[in-house]
Amino acid sequence: MPDAYDSTGIEYYNIPSFTFISGVTKPIKVAYHSFNPSSKKTALIPTCYAGRINETLNFTSGALKDYHVIVVAMLGNGESSAPSNDPDFPADYSLRYQDCINSQYQLVTDHLGIKSLDAVIGFSMGGQQAYYWAVMHGFGPEPFVKNVIPICGSAKTSGHNYAFLEGPISALTTSHDYHGGKYKEYGAPATQGMRAFGSAYCAWLTSPEWFRQELWKEMSAKTLVDWIHPPAGESGFEIWDAEDILTMGRMWQAGDVGTIAGNEGDYKKALGNITARVMVMPSKTDQYFVVEDGEAETKYLKNGRFSPIPTIWGHIGGGGANPVDTKWMDEEISQFLKEGL
The missing domain is CATH 3.40.50.1820 (Alpha/Beta hydrolase fold, catalytic domain)
Known part of the structure; x- marks a missing residue:
């Protein structure tokens, strides 16, 4: 949590x-x-x-x-x-x-x-x-x-950095509960979209050697699957508002x-x-x-x-x-x- x-x-x-x-x-x-x-x-x-x-x-x-x-x-x-x-x-x-x-x-x-x-x-x-x-x-x-x-x-x-960001951003913006940016009109956060964002993002945070040594265990994930798909309510990105994440992400890309x-x-x-x-x-x-x-x-x-x-x-x-x-x-x-x- x-x-x-x-x-x-x-x-x-x-x-x-x-x-x-x-x-x-x-x-x-x-x-x-x-x-x-x-x-x-x-x-x-x-x-x-x-x-x-x-x-x-x-x-x-x-x-x-x-x-x-x-x-x-x-x-x-x-x-x-x-x-x-x-x-x-x-x-x-x-x-x-x-x-x-x-x-x-x-x-x-x-x-x-x-x-x-x-x-x-x-x-x-x-x-x-x-x-x-x-x-x-x-x-x-x-x-x-x-x-x-x-x-x-x-x-x-860099162009590579820009392209990496486009992956998790696309996972969020194409999710069903993002509703094309109108999720607030539906009275609920884009939780599944943010979980998809986190899953697409997680491989980039560390390094191949970090994964080889299974160091996700030091981040409270019991298994690799838990690191990629944390249990409901335990994904760090779930607490974030989708538009805040996108606003910051687009600024990052424009750096x-x-x-x-x-x-x-x-x-x-x-x-x-x-x-x-x-x-x-x-x-x-x-x-x-x-x-x-x-x-x-x-x-x-x-x-x-x-x-x-x-x-x-x-x-x-x-x-x-x-x-x-x-x-x-x-x-x-x-x-x-x-x-x-």
Whole structure:
């Protein structure tokens, strides 16, 4: 059974008039959890795909123990403004990472009064947001954000990554209880659609070696079939609203820092303009944010470091699924930040 939603410490910042890059202007809310607010050094951690604020690996007992850490929910995730909690939220899947960073920047500066960020760290879609932070606010002689650590993310979503996502998305949108997007009119969530989404997604989360060693047993699945088709009520995706999942998924597919104004559609140029220190941290066995993409992106950075996670846990090795990997990341991040002081 998925854990009940944990709202401990979550606060909301309301922006009365927010303009999306699509041109839509409307009120939105940004959800966040502030840790150690009296600390002088500051770090921002955006949530990942299908990730909640209080489920997010925050390093507050390790590398960031002396930092004011703000974990913020990206737009579309259901904690911040999203289709599930705002009937007027853009329904055309036009949400983009720039919208997330613009809303987070307002939270940090206008609401929390922070003058600069010592670090932005993110995993998966949080890692892509970290890259966007670097391009949008990590340039010039005194960048607003000084250190950026994308974990299992990318500056541009690859064609292979895009195609992988289309599989689970199609499983959801063609399910009978999604009703062509009209499931809310039927008064019930698209449960079977979300279960199909999870089944199509689960093979990509880890690695072939992870499956070979039957490590699903460490994730509370007794058998491979249980991992692929959990008992009713026990699939992690069942708790999610279908339109939130699709809105975030389409934003993920559109990820490309080259689309940020001034970069002429060239993600390599965008990376080359970053002056902040960037530690690119892919998983060596990630099947969609592949390690080769991270290595290639590092070459375009002025102050880049390539530090791949030595794990067989694939993508979720960067999200805290395996304590050994988490300890390794914590030590790498701690050392990287110390070197930047």
